[in-house]
Amino acid sequence: MLISQANDYAVRSLIYIVKNSQYKKIFTTKEVAEKLKISRIFLAKIFQKLANKGLINSMKGVKGGVMIIKDTDKITLYDIFEAVDGIPVLRKCIYNRKICSLNYDCGMNKFFNKTQKLLENELKKVTIVNLAKKSNY
Amino acid sequence: MLISQANDYAVRSLIYIVKNSQYKKIFTTKEVAEKLKISRIFLAKIFQKLANKGLINSMKGVKGGVMIIKDTDKITLYDIFEAVDGIPVLRKCIYNRKICSLNYDCGMNKFFNKTQKLLENELKKVTIVNLAKKSNY
DNA sequence: CCAAAATAGGATTAAATTAGTCTTGTTTTA
DNA sequence: TAAAACAAGACTAATTTAATCCTATTTTGG
Numbered sequence: 001m002l003i004s005q006a007n008d009y010a011v012r013s014l015i016y017i018v019k020n021s022q023y024k025k026i027f028t029t030k031e032v033a034e035k036l037k038i039s040r041i042f043l044a045k046i047f048q049k050l051a052n053k054g055l056i057n058s059m060k061g062v063k064g065g066v067m068i069i070k071d072t073d074k075i076t077l078y079d080i081f082e083a084v085d086g087i088p089v090l091r092k093c094i095y096n097r098k099i100c101s102l103n104y105d106c107g108m109n110k111f112f113n114k115t116q117k118l119l120e121n122e123l124k125k126v127t128i129v130n131l132a133k134k135s136n137y
Numbered sequence: 138m139l140i141s142q143a144n145d146y147a148v149r150s151l152i153y154i155v156k157n158s159q160y161k162k163i164f165t166t167k168e169v170a171e172k173l174k175i176s177r178i179f180l181a182k183i184f185q186k187l188a189n190k191g192l193i194n195s196m197k198g199v200k201g202g203v204m205i206i207k208d209t210d211k212i213t214l215y216d217i218f219e220a221v222d223g224i225p226v227l228r229k230c231i232y233n234r235k236i237c238s239l240n241y242d243c244g245m246n247k248f249f250n251k252t253q254k255l256l257e258n259e260l261k262k263v264t265i266v267n268l269a270k271k272s273n274y
Numbered sequence: 275c276c277a278a279a280a281t282a283g284g285a286t287t288a289a290a291t292t293a294g295t296c297t298t299g300t301t302t303t304a
Numbered sequence: 305t306a307a308a309a310c311a312a313g314a315c316t317a318a319t320t321t322a323a324t325c326c327t328a329t330t331t332t333g334g
Contacts (some may be wrong), residue, residue: 001141001226001227001228001229001320002138002139002225002226002227002228002250003227003228004291004292004293005292005293006292006293008228011243011244011245012243012245015243015244027310028308028310029310030308030309036235039294039295040295041294041295041296042293042294042295044310044311045294045311045312047310048310048311048312051310051311058309058310058311059299059300059301059302059309060300060302060307060308060309060310060311061300061302061303061308061309061310062301062302062303062304062307062308063302063303063304063308063309064301064302064303064308064309064310065309065310066234066310085292088139089138089139090138090139090140090187090251091138091139091140091145105271105272105273106147106148106149106152106272107152107267107268107269107270107271107272108214108268109269110271111214111259111263112140114259115256118255118259119252119256119316120176122248122251122252126248130138130244131245131248134242134244134247135242135243136242138291141320141321142322143321143322147331160278164282165279165280166280166281167279167280174322176322176325178323178325179322179323179324181280181281181282181291181324182282182283182324184281185281185283188281195280195281195282196280196281196330196331197279197280197281197329197330198278198279198329198330198331199279199280199331199332199333200279200280200331200332200333201279201280201281201330201331201332202280202281203281222321228303235322236331240317261326266296270290
């Protein structure tokens with residue numbers, strides 16, 4: 001499976017935040033975790049990663065929480081996945097030829113390169129705003 | 138990573154067989170494993186799976202080995218991956234909604250469905266003959 | 275007819291990755 | 305200054321993937 005649980009949680013959390021940000025901008029990990037029925041501590045780790053990549057801002061202290069800071073129509077699935085786990089790859093040898101024990105072109109390289117780009121393009125097309133509109137939660 | 142080591146071995150083995158079948162049709166696991174520098178026993182397991190799906194035929198006994206039986210220009214990456222590990226999926230929830238703890242449409246479903254189909258189409262386009270031509274081994 | 279060379283298939287083990295937790299620390303605000 | 309929040313690194317657990325082991329069974333040449 002290409003897309004991890006953590007990636008999934010990240011996307012759903014951002015969707016939740018987008019869909020509930022008419023009246024407030026800051027959301028605690030606790031609130032989001034409870035609403036999505038996921039582990040608070042695990043989600044905190046995920047938010048840390050999103051914050052490190054500048055998708056969200058996190059504020060400590062009472063009244064703290066996280067807030068989306070990148071334009072929500074510019075945050076794509078690609079950005080989120082990259083922040084959480086690194087870019088999802090079909091085969092690691094695409095990006096790191098060294099891990100292959102053979103030193104010849106196995107014939108799959110061209111195919112995987114092409115298909116990887118195709119996949120990345122798809123991931124770049126979908127924004128968090130798109131997704132929020134489609135989610136019926 | 139979407140494509141496992143076993144899948145990779147399967148494809149390379151078939152490429153090897155295609156590229157070396159001018160003079161003989163039957164190849165032992167031993168020969169293929171040695172040429173590709175992979176574990177003989179592990180490869181045997183992989184060949185079993187390919188045989189169960191009717192891509193190759195395997196013959197026991199001295200002078201035994203495996204032989205491709207499906208038209209080599211009809212064996213696609215999709216067929217091989219499916220035989221070895223099952224169809225590679227972006228997210229399992231695409232094929233099994235039950236594994237999701239939430240009972241709402243998270244917004245990613247449509248996207249993942251579309252992209253999954255796109256990926257599968259790509260996998261179906263590439264035949265083992267194609268790959269053998271591109272491999273420089 | 276039997277020994278050697280093959281594959282079959284189930285059980286098991288090992289390694290790697292992913293998922294989740296714990297602990298300690300810092301920041302903020304009422 | 306205590307409570308509520310996030311930060312970050314170490315750790316543990318669970319799952320998946322990779323690889324091996326063991327006991328058949330089949331085939332063929334001598």
